[in-house]
């Protein structure tokens with residue numbers, strides 16, 4: 474058995490409850506992990522509310538959570554790259570389930586050496602999305618990338634990866650965040666301004682890591698939708714833009730890339746805020762109200 478935060482149905486944060494759940498043995502290609510910390514991101518809020526039922530369905534009694542870090546406590550027969558006792562970070566786009574003491578995972582990476590447990594738990598979903606988004610766009614040295622939401626969990630990582638590759642990054646942020654993104658080598662613009670006024674010159678590519686931007690203006694700035702990727706804007710199809718979601722086939726390589734960039738110092742992951750697992754509902758409430766910002770990790 475495992476204590477986990479289950480959902481009693483789609484709805485407000487009050488649908489989340491801490492309870493005991495059964496936990497299966499890992500399948501042949503899976504591992505079971507004793508969770509130290511589980512990441513909470515904005516996608517979790519949308520899943521809980523039922524907005525993503527078509528992509529990430531969760532039935533009553535199901536457990537939220539796209540990412541976690543912990544210690545391997547059982548491995549499937551076909552698993553060869555980790556053994557019981559190894560420290561890993563897991564990405565769970567297929568099954569979710571991170572908000573728990575124990576989770577069965579299909580996709581993992583070793584905890585980057587030198588990174589804290591909290592950072593390891595905050596890494597998988599954001600870093601995988603940052604690596605994937607940039608891979609889809611392929612910005613090269615000297616090109617200009619417009620990054621919408623450059624001081625979010627995904628945006629901060631995408632900025633660092635792009636700047637390290639010699640890409641010029643212009644990013645939309647709240648004015649309070651301007652110094653932080655400037656320190657990462659990006660040019661901040663105020664997201665309250667109309668995008669066409671804030672970014673006056675054409676750009677080569679756009680990565681939307683905000684989900685709340687003017688996608689139509691972004692397409693115009695990029696000269697068309699071919700090199701525009703959003704991670705969450707449901708209007709993507711309307712503008713011919715790619716809406717990118719995790720692909721289990723490419724997740725392991727993206728996680729390995731992110732972990733390597735953490736280890737070689739290219740990527741610095743902000744320390745997330747820690748909350749007890751039992752407070753998952755309060756964390757969702759705080760994120761929705763804007764009284765909490767950034768990545769939160771739950772501690773079982």
Ligand SMILES: NC(=O)c1ccc[n+]([C@@H]2O[C@H](COP(=O)([O-])OP(=O)(O)OC[C@H]3O[C@@H](n4cnc5c(N)ncnc54)[C@H](OP(=O)(O)O)[C@@H]3O)[C@@H](O)[C@H]2O)c1
Nearest residue numbers: 516602622624625626627647664682683684685704705717
């Ligand atoms: N498809 C995928 O695989 C995938 C994976 C991870 C995340 N996502 C999605 O990607 C988005 C970002 O995730 P995250 O974890 O980075 O979230 P996050 O940490 O909350 O970051 C979002 C950022 O966007 C900023 N923002 C808010 N309104 C904006 C606007 N109008 N223009 C530009 N920026 C604005 C926020 O600033 P404030 O703090 O000032 O509000 C914040 O810095 C979310 O929609 C999430 O659901 C998708």
